[in-house]
Amino acid sequence: xxxxxxxxxxxMAVVAAVxxxxxxxxxxxxxxxxxxxxxxxxxxxxxxxxxxxxWLVLDPLGTIVLLVVSTLFFFCSIHxxxxxxxxxxxxxxxxxICFNAFIxxxxxxxWSHHLGVMWVAIEATTLVxxxxxxxxxxxxxxxxxxxxxxxxxxGIALALLGSFFLAYASLLAGIEPTLTFEHLLHQAPLLSKxxxxxxxxxxxxxxxxxxxxxxxHTWLPEAHSEAPAPxxxxxxxxLLICAFLAILRIYHICITAGxxxxxxxxxxxxxxxxxxxxxxxxxxxxxxxxxxxxSSIEHMGILALGIGMGxxxxxxxxxxxxxxxxxxxxxxxxxxxxYHAYGSKNTDHxxxxxxxxxxxxxxxxxxxxxIIGSPPFGPFISxxxxxxxxxxxxxxxxxxxxxxxLLIIFIGMGATVLKVVQxxxxxxxxxxxxxxxxxxxxxxIFLLGLxxxxxxxxxxxxxxxxxxxVSFLEIQP
Amino acid sequence: MNPSLNALLVVVLVLNLFAxxxxxxxxxxxxxxxxxxxxxxxxxxxxxxxxxxxxFTSVAGIALxxxxxxxxxxxxxxxxxxxxxxxxxxxxxxxxxxxxxxTGLALLFSKALPLADExxxxxxxxxxxxxxxxxxxxxxxxxxxxxxxxxxxxxxNGIYIFGMLLLGAMPLVVELGVLLDLFVAVFVICIIxxxxxxxxxxxxxxxxxxxxx
Numbered sequence: 001x002x003x004x005x006x007x008x009x010x011x012m013a014v015v016a017a018v019x020x021x022x023x024x025x026x027x028x029x030x031x032x033x034x035x036x037x038x039x040x041x042x043x044x045x046x047x048x049x050x051x052x053x054x055w056l057v058l059d060p061l062g063t064i065v066l067l068v069v070s071t072l073f074f075f076c077s078i079h080x081x082x083x084x085x086x087x088x089x090x091x092x093x094x095x096x097i098c099f100n101a102f103i104x105x106x107x108x109x110x111w112s113h114h115l116g117v118m119w120v121a122i123e124a125t126t127l128v129x130x131x132x133x134x135x136x137x138x139x140x141x142x143x144x145x146x147x148x149x150x151x152x153x154x155g156i157a158l159a160l161l162g163s164f165f166l167a168y169a170s171l172l173a174g175i176e177p178t179l180t181f182e183h184l185l186h187q188a189p190l191l192s193k194x195x196x197x198x199x200x201x202x203x204x205x206x207x208x209x210x211x212x213x214x215x216x217h218t219w220l221p222e223a224h225s226e227a228p229a230p231x232x233x234x235x236x237x238x239l240l241i242c243a244f245l246a247i248l249r250i251y252h253i254c255i256t257a258g259x260x261x262x263x264x265x266x267x268x269x270x271x272x273x274x275x276x277x278x279x280x281x282x283x284x285x286x287x288x289x290x291x292x293x294x295s296s297i298e299h300m301g302i303l304a305l306g307i308g309m310g311x312x313x314x315x316x317x318x319x320x321x322x323x324x325x326x327x328x329x330x331x332x333x334x335x336x337x338x339y340h341a342y343g344s345k346n347t348d349h350x351x352x353x354x355x356x357x358x359x360x361x362x363x364x365x366x367x368x369x370x371i372i373g374s375p376p377f378g379p380f381i382s383x384x385x386x387x388x389x390x391x392x393x394x395x396x397x398x399x400x401x402x403x404x405x406l407l408i409i410f411i412g413m414g415a416t417v418l419k420v421v422q423x424x425x426x427x428x429x430x431x432x433x434x435x436x437x438x439x440x441x442x443x444x445i446f447l448l449g450l451x452x453x454x455x456x457x458x459x460x461x462x463x464x465x466x467x468x469x470v471s472f473l474e475i476q477p
Numbered sequence: 478m479n480p481s482l483n484a485l486l487v488v489v490l491v492l493n494l495f496a497x498x499x500x501x502x503x504x505x506x507x508x509x510x511x512x513x514x515x516x517x518x519x520x521x522x523x524x525x526x527x528x529x530x531x532x533f534t535s536v537a538g539i540a541l542x543x544x545x546x547x548x549x550x551x552x553x554x555x556x557x558x559x560x561x562x563x564x565x566x567x568x569x570x571x572x573x574x575x576x577x578x579x580t581g582l583a584l585l586f587s588k589a590l591p592l593a594d595e596x597x598x599x600x601x602x603x604x605x606x607x608x609x610x611x612x613x614x615x616x617x618x619x620x621x622x623x624x625x626x627x628x629x630x631x632x633x634n635g636i637y638i639f640g641m642l643l644l645g646a647m648p649l650v651v652e653l654g655v656l657l658d659l660f661v662a663v664f665v666i667c668i669i670x671x672x673x674x675x676x677x678x679x680x681x682x683x684x685x686x687x688x689x690x
Binding site: 114116117119120123124127130131134137138139140142143145146147149150153154157160161164167168170171172176177178179192194195 | 592616629636
């Protein structure tokens with residue numbers, strides 16, 4: 001199943017390359033999405049089917065990420081068909097090839113238990129997603145793609161150096177040098193400390209670049225705001241989480257080696273710094289997709305902070321991976337509809353979305369309420385659980401900063417969102433005719449349903465999965 | 478102690494300095510490809526038993542870094558019709574001196590590192606650190622997109638040198654995966670470079686600032 005799950009999207013990418021019609025080709029994406037989600041649910045229901053091999057193992061952490069990636073891709077792949085229909089760029093061959101391959105390599109990230117394979121997969125996610133960012137070929141999208149490629153490639157190169165340091169730490173411990181996750185985890189207490197610490201720092205910086213942690217986040221607002229909306233949704237909810245999974249791997253090795261005291265301050269600092277940067281730039285932000293991008297940086301900061309505090313906060317952090325992914329999907333997809341209806345992302349030109357697009361406007365507003373952490377939505381539960389765990393474990397100062405930044409971001413985002421949805425419509429007769437089709441509003445509506453569901457009640461299988469993930473992180477092998 | 482390996486590493490370090498000191502893009506591309514070939518030979522000098530997989534990765538590495546990537550870069554250069562790097566943020570001579578200084582510091586620094594006994598007499602660790610640093614200098618101080626890509630390749634070479642310490646930790650599949658990623662990266666970058674040239678009529682990355690806050 002592992003190979004099938006990874007190779008099927010790649011196969012569909014090849015199919016997309018040979019389908020001649022620009023109108024039919026996008027429909028391959030929902031097919032990939034449905035089959036992929038089906039396979040994921042099948043494996044979840046029946047773990048014997050997983051068919052794990054030495055390097056491809058589905059552990060609870062990988063499962064959570066895989067579930068988020070697959071669910072989000074399913075909804076985005078439905079939405080993207082409609083998005084492409086309204087786009088000015090008609091040739092979507094490269095786009096469909098890359099989008100199919102994108103989900104394939106992200107699946108490989110979630111399965112890989114060999115840090116070398118994981119590195120190859122994460123670098124591959126950058127490469128296949130770069131052409132997605134510059135789909136519209138505008139100068140600004142090309143600029144965003146260039147920054148994305150160069151900054152992330154260099155960052156990830158550092159992560160490769162970090163992986164090598166880790167292997168060297170095992171060599172110095174008198175063990176055969178290895179990058180297999182299981183071996184490293186079992187021998188974690190033996191690893192040479194200086195090299196292990198250096199490896200952690202390099203991998204945190206390297207994969208942190210990809211995850212969008214400040215101060216290495218500079219590619220993120222550009223790429224998120226210039227990419228087509230369904231791609232931004234995948235970036236924010238799925239791609240960043242894949243990089244987070246890579247950081248979780250080295251974090252896991254470090255805490256098993258008894259180095260929580262070393263990694264914890266670094267993660268807490270990076271987390272709070274990311275939130276601070278996000279709160280500075282979100283205030284007065286005129287580009288509403290860029291605002292969502294800064295919100296992603298904020299939430300990546302929350303994840304880093306969560307694992308930095310460790311212990312009881314881990315449950316909330318893993319839950320936050322899910323709730324953030326679903327909410328960001330909802331926000332970016334509805335933002336995509338608004339963008340198409342106005343032909344602009346700037347609040348100087350966009351206002352009165354509630355009148356022009358009653359459903360998408362409402363979804364955008366409700367998504368905003370969810371993402372800033374108000375009840376009864378999912379992010380409220382996850383953020384609350386991280387905060388209460390933080391206060392209980394003696395991280396009161398970090399948690400206080402957390403709350404202050406949340407408040408600033410609430411005000412900053414609120415101003416921009418209200419400008420978009422309220423006021424009068426600038427042009428009473430909409431020039432680019434855009435009607436909310438079922439296909440463009442159903443995916444965000446379903447995502448909203450999931451966000452509310454995650455906020456009111458954690459389904460039992462999901463709660464088991466989260467508890468497994470936490471105990472997987474905490475149990476010493 | 479492996480005298481021929483150390484000799485190769487010294488050549489790599491000298492090539493680094495040449496790459497920093499020249500403004501002609503063709504020269505930089507040639508230097509980096511020569512470096513790639515030297516790197517490809519190294520595993521053959523290190524391994525005591527040369528199996529098929531070592532020869533295979535070696536040949537693949539030499540073919541990619543010595544022939545395919547330089548060819549792609551030269552083509553990209555011809556397409557966008559530029560020959561020289563402009564006067565960089567840090568001049569050519571100062572950056573060359575900076576590179577030499579970094580090489581010296583890397584030699585001193587690696588003495589202080591906890592290394593396995595068999596690695597203390599080799600130049601692998603200092604050469605890796607110095608090459609990575611030179612890659613960063615190229616990446617950050619040069620303004621043409623193509624030279625920045627060469628900086629990335631030098632950085633990648635430096636990391637590859639460090640990987641020589643760990644032959645065996647990276648299985649063949651992963652090794653080939655890394656090379657494949659490198660190939661696709663250069664391929665995608667060449668396409669984007671073309672787009673940049675069309676959209677901005679220049680490869681000066683200082684013009685790519687419209688998205689700054």
